[in-house]
Amino acid sequence: xRVDQQDYQTIWHKEQGLVQVIDQRHLPFKFIIRDLxxxxxxxxxxxxxxxxxxxxxxxxxxxxxxxxxxxxxQEEGWQHRLKESASHLRRARPTAxxxxxxxxxxxxxxxxxxxxxxxxxxxLEVAQELKRREIENCRLIGEHGxxxxxxxxxxxxxxxxNILTHCNAGWLATVDYGTATAPIxxxxxxxxxxHVWVDETRPRNQGARLTAxxxxxxGVPHTIIADNTGGLLMQKGMVDMVLVGSDRTTITxxxxxxIGTYLKALAAKDNRVPFYAALTLSTIDRNLSDGVRDIPxxxxxxxEVKYMQGYANGHVxxxxxxxxNSPVANYGFDVTPAGYVTALITEKGVCKPEKKAIDKLFES
Ligand code: MRU
Numbered sequence: 001x002r003v004d005q006q007d008y009q010t011i012w013h014k015e016q017g018l019v020q021v022i023d024q025r026h027l028p029f030k031f032i033i034r035d036l037x038x039x040x041x042x043x044x045x046x047x048x049x050x051x052x053x054x055x056x057x058x059x060x061x062x063x064x065x066x067x068x069x070x071x072x073x074q075e076e077g078w079q080h081r082l083k084e085s086a087s088h089l090r091r092a093r094p095t096a097x098x099x100x101x102x103x104x105x106x107x108x109x110x111x112x113x114x115x116x117x118x119x120x121x122x123x124l125e126v127a128q129e130l131k132r133r134e135i136e137n138c139r140l141i142g143e144h145g146x147x148x149x150x151x152x153x154x155x156x157x158x159x160x161x162n163i164l165t166h167c168n169a170g171w172l173a174t175v176d177y178g179t180a181t182a183p184i185x186x187x188x189x190x191x192x193x194x195h196v197w198v199d200e201t202r203p204r205n206q207g208a209r210l211t212a213x214x215x216x217x218x219g220v221p222h223t224i225i226a227d228n229t230g231g232l233l234m235q236k237g238m239v240d241m242v243l244v245g246s247d248r249t250t251i252t253x254x255x256x257x258x259i260g261t262y263l264k265a266l267a268a269k270d271n272r273v274p275f276y277a278a279l280t281l282s283t284i285d286r287n288l289s290d291g292v293r294d295i296p297x298x299x300x301x302x303x304e305v306k307y308m309q310g311y312a313n314g315h316v317x318x319x320x321x322x323x324x325n326s327p328v329a330n331y332g333f334d335v336t337p338a339g340y341v342t343a344l345i346t347e348k349g350v351c352k353p354e355k356k357a358i359d360k361l362f363e364s
Contacts, residue, residue: 017070028213039068046092053173058098066123137347138177145183160193167258168210169245196222234271253338253353254291265340302328
C-alpha cells in the first residue's frame with residue numbers, strides 16, 4: 001500500500017539476518033521503521049504490538065524462526081535451541097492462531113535438516129513464501145468480497161455503501177491489502193462509492209489510529225465513531241454491512257476478533273444488517289468447534305486502559321484517564337458465535353459459517 005506516495009508492506013527481509021517492520025505503536029503520528037535481528041526482537045515486536053493483526057503476527061513469527069537460526073554460531077545443538085525459540089515465540093500472544101500456524105509450518109519444513117546453513121536458507125524461504133501467500137490471499141479476499149459490496153450498491157442505486165468496521169483488519173494487520181479492508185479497497189478502486197464507519201476500538205484505538213490512517217492514505221471516505229455508536233447507526237439505517245477481521249475462527253464458524261466485535265454482531269442481528277468476517281484460511285483453527293468455550297482470550301496490561309495515548313507538542317504522549325488505583329480488566333478479544341455471522345469471506349470464496357462449508361474450503 002502507499003504511504004505518502006511510496007509503496008510499503010508491513011514487513012520485509014532487508015538483508016541477511018535483518019528484517020524490518022513498520023512500528024504501529026506510533027502511527028498515525030510518526031512513521032518509524034524498526035530492525036529485527038534476533039528471535040527476541042521478533043517476540044518483542046509481537047508482544048508489544050509493534051506489529052499486530054493475526055496474519056502479520058504469523059509472518060513475523062515465521063521470520064522470527066529464521067532470525068533464531070541466523071543468531072546461531074555453532075553447528076551443534078541448534079535444533080534444540082530452535083525448539084526453545086519456537087515455544088517462546090508461540091507464547092508472544094495467545095489468541096491469533098496464525099502464530100502457531102506459522103511456527104508449526106517452519107518446524108515441519110526444517111525437520112530432518114542437519115546443516116545450519118541449509119536450515120537458514122530453508123527458514124528464509126518458508127517465511128518469504130508465507131508472506132507471499134498471505135498477500136495473495138488478502139488480494140483474493142478483496143476479489144471475492146467486492147461482489148457483496150457491489151450487490152448492496154446496486155440495491156442502493158449507486159448511493160454510497162456504508163460499511164462498519166472494528167479494530168484494524170487492514171493492510172497494517174496483514175502484509176498488504178488487509179482482510180476486512182481488501183473488499184473495501186477493491187470497491188473503491190472499481191469506482192463503487194463506499195463510506196466506512198470506523199470504530200475507534202478502545203483501549204488501543206486501532207480503528208481511530210490505524211484504520212482511519214490507512215483509509216485516508218488510500219482516499220476512501222470514512223468517519224471515526226466512538227465504540228458505542230454502531231448500534232444507533234444501525235437502528236437509523238445508516239449501516240449497510242458490518243465487515244470485520246478475525247484472529248481465530250473455529251471450524252464451525254465462531255469468530256474471535258477484537259473486543260467489542262460481539263456487541264456489533266448483536267446489534268447487526270437485531271437490525272438485520274449483514275455481518276461478515278474476512279479472514280485467510282491460516283486464521284481457521286480446525287481443532288476447535290466451540291469458540292466461546294475454547295478460544296484463549298488474551299488479557300493485557302492495565303496501563304492500556306488507564307492511559308490514553310495521543311500527540312501533543314511534537315511528541316507521542318500518554319495521559320492517565322482513570323483514578324490511579326482503580327482495578328482494571330483488559331480483555332483483548334471476544335467471540336461472535338457463528339449464528340450471528342452472515343458469511344465468511346476467504347481467499348477460497350464466500351461461505352456460510354458452518355463446518356461443512358468451511359471443511360470444503362480446505363479441499364480445493
Ligand atoms: O490486538 P490486535 O490489534 O492484534 O487485534 C487485531 C484484530 O483484532 C484484527 O481485527 C484481526 O487480527 C484481523 S487481522 C486482518
